[in-house]
Amino acid sequence: MKKVLVPALFLATLVIFQFCSSSKKAQKAPKITYSNKVQSVIAGSCAPCHVGNARSGHLDSYDSARVHIDEIVRRIQLNPTDKGYMPSKRQKLPDSTIQFFIAWKNAGTPQ
Ligand code: HEC
Structure with a gap:
């Protein structure tokens, strides 16, 4: 019985440890900023209507995205x-x- 239990406990500890260290990593994830992410999401989802298009209002600069x-x-x-x-x-x-x-x-709204 012990022969099975020890490796099982060891595995469980590994799994728990893995889980803890990956959630720590998530907390340390780089901050979302305009230049590292927002700009590309707007370019991908809101262009062409909001990029270089005065009628629907520009969202293609840091200031315009921040203000809106x-x-x-x-x-x-x-x-x-x-x-x-x-x-x-x-x-x-x-x-x-x-x-x-x-x-x-x-x-x-960090830049
Ligand atoms: C197919 C064209 C189109 C797409 C795609 C589009 N929009 Fe718009 N959007 C418009 C138009 C036209 C207006 C102006 C009419 C209105 O206010 O509803 C507008 C207005 C807006 C406004 C108000 C602007 C202001 O000056 O108050 C915001 C904010 C906005 N859109 C956000 C977005 C976001 C965020 C996305 C992408 C996720 C997006 N839109 C995608 C056409 C579009």
Whole structure:
């Protein structure tokens, strides 16, 4: 019995240790900033309407994204059928992307 138990406990400890160290890594993840992430998400999901297009308002600079962050967070959480929903005429953003905009806002929109 002991012969089985010892390796089993050892394995369990390994698994737990692995879990703890990976959650620590997650906390140490680099901060979300405009230049390391926001810019590319906007370029990917909100262009061409908001990049180089004066009619729908530019979101293609740090300042314009920062100034509009409340509206961005509000609109991307609407239902696609709601008035003001963004990205207009497209599928709703994945939840991880929505959470990502919220995290950037809560972090104080770092550049
Ligand atoms: C197919 C074109 C299109 C796409 C894609 C699109 N938008 Fe828009 N957006 C518009 C138009 C047109 C308006 C102006 C009308 C309005 O306010 O609803 C607008 C307005 C906005 C506004 C308000 C701007 C202001 O000056 O108050 C925000 C914020 C916004 N969009 C965010 C986004 C975000 C974030 C994305 C990407 C996730 C996105 N939009 C994708 C067309 C688009």
